[in-house]
Amino acid sequence: MLRLVPPGYFLEALSLYERHKFTLGIERVGLVNTERLLAEVSPPMPNSLAEEIVSDIDYASAYARWLLGNVIKCGTEQELPRHRRAITDSCMLYQNHTARQQELLALDLRELNLLKDQKTAREQAKKALDLTLRRLEREQGALRRDLEEMLGKIDTLQEKAAVLAEECQHYTGALEVKLREQCAHKWERESAKSSPGRRGNRPSRAFRSILSPGWENISRGARRRSRS
Structure with missing residues (x-):
């Protein structure tokens, strides 16, 4: 009976084997140094029996x-005699110039079913993972498209907001100038109606805040015109 020791653990396994080989009754077990094997193994010959062995474990x-x-x-x-080592499908092995029928090893049915179940479970798990991965990729693509669309809308809104802010500032400035002009004209008319030699009515504090800082000049000009 052989046991394949994963690379990097052979010396540790060898020490445990030496320590417990008789107490555990495993003295007939062989340990395979797979790390050394991986470094030295050669590609199989064409049409060799190794082609029939498939494993995911290197x-x-x-x-x-x-x-x-x-x-x-x-x-x-x-x-058979054409090769140094050869075998038929009936398990007759030829090696060392000797042909010998090999005993057919019967695999325990429970072990075989267990291996089949494990293989089926791995295939189903892989299929489920593939489906989940594809679903996540689709969701990721949809989210990326939504994000790009939202970023485009944000850029458009920012541009519109900048234009509106500029228009609002321009409109506010024009409105303020127009309001000052209207207030100044009104003050001139009110001052012109005052009696000669009498000081014109001073505008209220709120009115002065609108006319400020030029309302005093406007008031003086209106008084001079009334005297003349």
């Missing part, structure tokens, strides 16, 4: 290439 695939990469698959037993 060091497991490396061990399969190491063990079976030079065992050539043959269609009949007559082809």
Whole structure:
């Protein structure tokens, strides 16, 4: 029986094995140094038995290439002597110039079902993750488009606000000038109606605040015109 030790843990596993091999009854177990295996393994030969082994674990695939990469698959037993190591689909193995029928290993049905269930669960989990990822990507795209649209609207509103502020300032200034002119004309008319030699009525404080600072000059001019 062999155990594949993940890379980086072989020395630690070897120490534990040496310490407990007899107390745990594991003295017949073999430990595979997968870290060294990954560094030294070569690509499998064409049509080798290693091509039948598929694994998502890199060091497991490396061990399969190491063990079976030079065992050539043959269609009949007559082809076996053409290779240093070869095997037929009936598990007759040829190596060291010797052909020997291998015992067919029966995998426990419960273990097989467990492996199938684990594979199915992984496939379903992967499918669910893919669906979730695609949904999140769609939502992200929609949110990005909404954000760009909102930013465009904000820019447009800011431009309109700037134009309105400028127009409002211009209108306010023009209105203030017009109001001052109207108040000045009204004050002149009121001053002209006053009796000769009599000082014109002074405007109220609120009225002076509108005319200020030029209302005194306007008042003097109106008095001079009334005397003449």
